[in-house]
Amino acid sequence: MTVELDKAQAEKKLLVTDEIREAMALIRRGTDTFLIEEEFEQKLARAKMTGTPLRCKLGLDPTAPDIHIGHTVVLNKLRQLQDLGHTVIFLVGDFTAAIGDPSGRNVTRPPLSHEQIVENAQTYLNQAGLVLDLERTEVRYNSEWCNDLGSVGLIQLASRYTLARLLERDDFAKRYAEQAPIAMHELIYPLMQGYDSVALKADLELGGSDQRFNLLVGRELQRQYGQEPQCILTMPLLVGLDGQVKMSKSKHNYIGITDAPNDMFGKVMSISDALMWDWYDLLSLRGNAEIAQLKKECAEGCNPRDAKVLLAKEIVGRFHSDAAATAAEEEFNARFRAGAMPSDIPEMTVTASEGEIGIGQLLKTTGLVASTSEANRNIDQGGVKIDGQKVSDRGLKLHTGDVITVQVGKRKWAKITVA
Amino acid sequence: MTVELDKAQAEKKLLVTDEIREAMALIRRGTDTFLIEEEFEQKLARAKMTGTPLRCKLGLDPTAPDIHIGHTVVLNKLRQLQDLGHTVIFLVGDFTAAIGDPSGRNVTRPPLSHEQIVENAQTYLNQAGLVLDLERTEVRYNSEWCNDLGSVGLIQLASRYTLARLLERDDFAKRYAEQAPIAMHELIYPLMQGYDSVALKADLELGGSDQRFNLLVGRELQRQYGQEPQCILTMPLLVGLDGQVKMSKSKHNYIGITDAPNDMFGKVMSISDALMWDWYDLLSLRGNAEIAQLKKECAEGCNPRDAKVLLAKEIVGRFHSDAAATAAEEEFNARFRAGAMPSDIPEMTVTASEGEIGIGQLLKTTGLVASTSEANRNIDQGGVKIDGQKVSDRGLKLHTGDVITVQVGKRKWAKITVA
Numbered sequence: 001m002t003v004e005l006d007k008a009q010a011e012k013k014l015l016v017t018d019e020i021r022e023a024m025a026l027i028r029r030g031t032d033t034f035l036i037e038e039e040f041e042q043k044l045a046r047a048k049m050t051g052t053p054l055r056c057k058l059g060l061d062p063t064a065p066d067i068h069i070g071h072t073v074v075l076n077k078l079r080q081l082q083d084l085g086h087t088v089i090f091l092v093g094d095f096t097a098a099i100g101d102p103s104g105r106n107v108t109r110p111p112l113s114h115e116q117i118v119e120n121a122q123t124y125l126n127q128a129g130l131v132l133d134l135e136r137t138e139v140r141y142n143s144e145w146c147n148d149l150g151s152v153g154l155i156q157l158a159s160r161y162t163l164a165r166l167l168e169r170d171d172f173a174k175r176y177a178e179q180a181p182i183a184m185h186e187l188i189y190p191l192m193q194g195y196d197s198v199a200l201k202a203d204l205e206l207g208g209s210d211q212r213f214n215l216l217v218g219r220e221l222q223r224q225y226g227q228e229p230q231c232i233l234t235m236p237l238l239v240g241l242d243g244q245v246k247m248s249k250s251k252h253n254y255i256g257i258t259d260a261p262n263d264m265f266g267k268v269m270s271i272s273d274a275l276m277w278d279w280y281d282l283l284s285l286r287g288n289a290e291i292a293q294l295k296k297e298c299a300e301g302c303n304p305r306d307a308k309v310l311l312a313k314e315i316v317g318r319f320h321s322d323a324a325a326t327a328a329e330e331e332f333n334a335r336f337r338a339g340a341m342p343s344d345i346p347e348m349t350v351t352a353s354e355g356e357i358g359i360g361q362l363l364k365t366t367g368l369v370a371s372t373s374e375a376n377r378n379i380d381q382g383g384v385k386i387d388g389q390k391v392s393d394r395g396l397k398l399h400t401g402d403v404i405t406v407q408v409g410k411r412k413w414a415k416i417t418v419a
Numbered sequence: 420m421t422v423e424l425d426k427a428q429a430e431k432k433l434l435v436t437d438e439i440r441e442a443m444a445l446i447r448r449g450t451d452t453f454l455i456e457e458e459f460e461q462k463l464a465r466a467k468m469t470g471t472p473l474r475c476k477l478g479l480d481p482t483a484p485d486i487h488i489g490h491t492v493v494l495n496k497l498r499q500l501q502d503l504g505h506t507v508i509f510l511v512g513d514f515t516a517a518i519g520d521p522s523g524r525n526v527t528r529p530p531l532s533h534e535q536i537v538e539n540a541q542t543y544l545n546q547a548g549l550v551l552d553l554e555r556t557e558v559r560y561n562s563e564w565c566n567d568l569g570s571v572g573l574i575q576l577a578s579r580y581t582l583a584r585l586l587e588r589d590d591f592a593k594r595y596a597e598q599a600p601i602a603m604h605e606l607i608y609p610l611m612q613g614y615d616s617v618a619l620k621a622d623l624e625l626g627g628s629d630q631r632f633n634l635l636v637g638r639e640l641q642r643q644y645g646q647e648p649q650c651i652l653t654m655p656l657l658v659g660l661d662g663q664v665k666m667s668k669s670k671h672n673y674i675g676i677t678d679a680p681n682d683m684f685g686k687v688m689s690i691s692d693a694l695m696w697d698w699y700d701l702l703s704l705r706g707n708a709e710i711a712q713l714k715k716e717c718a719e720g721c722n723p724r725d726a727k728v729l730l731a732k733e734i735v736g737r738f739h740s741d742a743a744a745t746a747a748e749e750e751f752n753a754r755f756r757a758g759a760m761p762s763d764i765p766e767m768t769v770t771a772s773e774g775e776i777g778i779g780q781l782l783k784t785t786g787l788v789a790s791t792s793e794a795n796r797n798i799d800q801g802g803v804k805i806d807g808q809k810v811s812d813r814g815l816k817l818h819t820g821d822v823i824t825v826q827v828g829k830r831k832w833a834k835i836t837v838a
Binding site: 191 | 514515518520521565566569570571573575579580581595598600601602604606607610
């Protein structure tokens with residue numbers, strides 16, 4: 001009887017208050033996968049009851065120190081968790097990074113020295129510190145426990161998982177089906193990543209959508225090691241300035257977190273209204289209610305441009321300062337005031353041969369002028385502006401990746417992506 | 420030019436003398452697989468030229484200390500190699516034995532303590548010492564290098580092999596196809612076994628037929644680690660006394676190496692002539708020429724019984740002493756002299772219900788007597804012998820697994836297996 005009562009006690013659900021339901025809604029915002037929500041709700045309730053913060057883990061890739069705002073989506077989610085009182089853990093995978101890919105098949109994964117790893121991690125943390133409160137962030141290196149595992153520990157770890165389960169990972173399944181070689185250590189790496197969650201006693205692990213499988217391994221291994229399994233949360237990739245494809249440096253559709261305030265502000269102002277709401281979900285630290293209110297106002301006739309200004313200021317404020325954000329807004333208004341930029345500017349893409357295109361050719365191609373001589377005349381008369389600034393040089397070149405707002409005279413506007 | 424000359428030099432084959440050809444023929448005798456013979460011939464030639472013995476490895480299973488003569492087949496092959504001047508290495512897999520099967524799937528593989536492992540290995544060596552010259556035997560424990568591998572070394576080892584190659588192993592392929600679980604550590608064990616060959620710089624690895632795949636892994640890993648790959652040699656399983664199935668305790672068709680001299684001698688004498696020649700190949704330390712001569716004599720009319728006596732004496736001599744062998748021969752002759760055991764006795768199998776059968780029932784069932792009362796009469800008159808010894812007890816029970824030679828009166832004989 002006692003045993004049954006104990007069991008009933010253990011299985012008893014904790015009360016989910018409105019506060020917790022609201023926290024859940026915030027955490028859920030913008031996520032790609034969030035498993036298992038009921039479990040996480042209970043974790044939140046328990047954390048509240050016991051006053052013990054939840055441990056939220058993010059694996060950090062110490063090979064790529066420079067980040068753009070696309071990379072901050074997951075940091076933002078972590079910041080929300082911090083603001084809810086929970087602990088963020090950056091897990092630096094120095095153990096595997098130091099090994100690299102010993103089979104030499106993957107040249108993008110060279111072994112890194114310990115110094116390089118620590119330096120890269122520090123560069124990353126300096127950047128992440130713009131989003132997160134580093135005072136409330138735990139930074140751990142997995143060599144701390146992976147070295148101690150030893151060959152015995154690694155074999156015991158391997159015994160906790162079956163081949164079939166590992167081959168469920170999309171890329172493994174695909175390569176196996178295509179008879180492309182899978183070196184055995186590649187199958188061990190997800191187990192080691194999962195073991196990090198065991199060592200850290202993680203309550204939640206975050207990652208990109210492509211990490212879903214690996215995060216689930218951690219969940220499973222924790223269960224095997226007698227721990228309460230972590231929940232997992234994956235974030236989608238941020239769509240870039242073009243509104244078409246994922247933000248990346250190679251697509252030239254990104255905002256670097258070290259971009260100058262005016263550039264950053266202008267780039268945010270250049271995105272479409274639809275994309276703006278996605279960015280709100282993924283990049284803003286405003287609460288759900290506040291965002292819902294903004295959407296409501298726009299639906300009732302307010303200019304979406306005002307909401308975009310708010311977002312642009314929030315982002316510039318985060319990566320520079322509130323003062324810089326205000327200055328960028330003023331600068332932006334000053335540039336465009338005269339021209340009274342319409343709220344809906346036609347968007348077009350121009351292909352630059354060999355990576356560059358002259359301003360005259362660009363204006364002609366987009367139909368903003370009828371000929372290059374008309375383009376030149378307008379330039380000479382000060383009637384051509386790029387991002388609000390007068391063009392005086394007929395020989396100006398634009399380059400692949402440039403995204404610019406062009407004004408010819410008072411009424412002709414275009415947002416042009418140079419491809 | 421120099422490079423090409425060096426290469427030609429390196430690829431130059433060493434002279435294969437008649438002595439080496441003869442050694443090859445001896446080593447080849449009775450083998451199941453012997454790869455690659457040309458390579459091994461060259462290894463032998465180089466050993467001869469440089470005076471450096473070859474390193475011949477046998478992995479030892481420290482979980483099963485008690486052996487029967489079926490287990491000595493591979494020891495015999497090692498003894499031939501010792502007699503040719505080469506080094507025998509017993510590799511005690513204490514590293515993996517101490518881990519056992521952490522997934523708990525394989526109950527026949529419990530983790531063993533270091534003490535148990537050393538004790539089992541010593542028990543095995545005491546027995547193996549009856550076949551081998553232990554003075555010229557190196558005993559190594561793989562914990563020596565496997566612990567030092569660490570988790571990094573193990574991952575680097577794993578990177579040397581692909582999943583597809585490991586799944587070529589029959590049992591893995593079968594289980595994968597049948598969707599039976601394969602725990603990841605099971606895939607690591609063959610790599611560790613192969614790494615033992617790297618650590619030992621083995622020239623040859625021996626094993627049972629079921630070890631073929633694992634031995635090939637060692638070959639491949641040595642190549643990966645820049646060593647000359649080992650050759651591999653597998654021996655078939657010895658067919659047991661019944662001439663039907665592999666020798667094993669559970670089939671009751673075995674000769675234990677601690678069996679008493681008379682039992683051992685009588686059991687060898689009970690095997691068929693055809694099986695005798697297999698046993699000669701696998702158990703005798705006589706040279707090929709000597710065995711060929713014996714066969715020739717039998718083909719020319721000599722009684723195969725004489726050849727069987729020679730084999731029986733060799734085996735008893737090995738596990739006891741030459742004196743014991745001579746005594747066993749005399750005892751055997753004394754028992755059967757009176758009855759003049761015919762050279763070809765009919766063989767039959769009797770099924771014992773619930774594991775045992777009375778002597779009367781047995782004699783009736785096999786048709787040696789017409790009724791149990793005739794059986795009892797014969798017993799009372801001292802006319803029934805089992806393995807040359809008079810039966811005086813009407814209530815004698817035979818048991819499943821017994822293989823006996825029964826004589827009733829002067830002329831009725833049968834070799835009976837109780838099933």
